[in-house]
Amino acid sequence: MPDLSYTAIPDPVAFEERLKSVPLAPGVYIWKDIQGKILYVGKSKSLRDRMRSYFGAPRGLSGKTRRLVAQIADFEIIVTSSELEALLLEMNLIKEHRPKFNVLLKDDKSYPFIKVTLHEPWPRILVTRKTPDDGSRYFGPYSNAGAVRRTLKELNKLFAFRPSFDCKDEKFNRHRRLGKPCMYYDIKRCLGPCVPGLVSQEEYRSAIEAVCRFLEGKTDQIVRDLRRKMEAAAQELNFERAAYLRDQIRDIEKISERQQVLRTVATDQDVIAFARENGSAVVQVFYIRGGKLIGSEPFALQNTEDEDDQRLLTSFITQFYDSAAEVPPNLLLAEHIEEPMIIEQWLSQKGGHRVEIQVPRRGEKKNLVNLAAQNARQKLEEIRLQWLNSEQRAVAGLTEIRDLLGLEGLPARIECFDISNTQGTNAVGAMVVFEHGEPKKSRYRKFRIRTVEGANDVASIREVLLRRFRRAAEALGEDVAAGVQDPRVNPNGVVTNG
Structure with a gap:
């Protein structure tokens, strides 16, 4: 019989009867407090068994679970037809309500994406925090908005698309009416799509597609295409155009040289590892495309206290790939996750191709996972030092106030x-x-x-x-x-x- 003595349940007898009526079926359960606020959202292939497990002997529960149970006053269940449907519903409810006892991606609503407006006649490339289904293509999420903007500026130097930071539709249309491009055309930072005749729609779209391939890590393909165009321009005696393309190839190859080449990793894959300490956790994601390490992003998690490694990593993967613009065919993980077959099925549906989850134990793949874990530990240490510095500044300020006002202690x-x-x-x-x-x-x-x-x-x-x-x-x-x-x-x- 469940022990309800240490909960906030107003009518334990009625609550126990409701628990008995919960079906032995897959679905989602929602714990609520006395105010009706959602405390936790979970899923299970057997709702009744999972929900009753919360009310065992308190000493057998983790500290976090004991605090959750102490606030439970009500619940709601949603029965689903499959475990996959339960997973999808759980993800949507966590995203909508952000319950305080669920492991959450910190600030996940504000992670930036790169948006390519392919549905527009003259596409733009922007930084956005929303990903509606509007015909655009999205890359991300990324953890640092400043780094994303710097990346766009570098890409603008390479491919001369409409500068996202200074070419809104109003300015674009004004220069189209004037028949004269802005200064970005003169300094070769824009191809000048605003003025008819400066660049064809086909050529401009080719530049935009090159940006997309660059973000996918397909720099070799870009260089081949540009080299072919350079040779064609030289044959047509358009030496200025050929020189421009030559410089573009050189700059792209310089960037490509900085990307680490991985000998035994031929497929596109994400490498995911984490570090945790004292209730804080950071997950590091390496993006490998075409056998090259093209990017790395750290993501902080919250509410991780007393969660085991499997739950922590499972929560990250479901939340991260729910909003991710791309799912590669392979994931290399530092630890096993809960219900890997269900997660693989969901990722395969989302990515439109088969997705395989691996936990490597040796070789270069294991070395990659270890490197990702090392980066996660470094980021976690940076966060800890930032917190310490912030705390030290706060204490110094409070000490000054205490001394000025003659207080007995620091003002809390x-x-x-x-x-x-x-x-x-x-x-x-x-x-x-x-x-x-x-x-x-x-x-x-x-x-x-x-x-x-x-x-x-x-x-x-x-x-x-x-x-x-x-x-x-x-x-x-x-x-x-x-x-x-x-x-x-x-x-x-x-x-x-x-």
């Missing part, structure tokens, strides 16, 4: 208040919160001024402070659970402007 919580109005109307107050020297954005609040007429900042501040501390004093337990200010965390300092 500081609240800052200010008032804004539009010529004496529509007055609004704002509260910004710092905890342990760091901004706590989830605690920020806005106050619509109710009792003050005109531009009177002092009276408005008084109203805001009264409302803030009155609400804290009146807060009940359910208010605290819902995120209302807890009277036990009153500020050590209040800063007002006005």
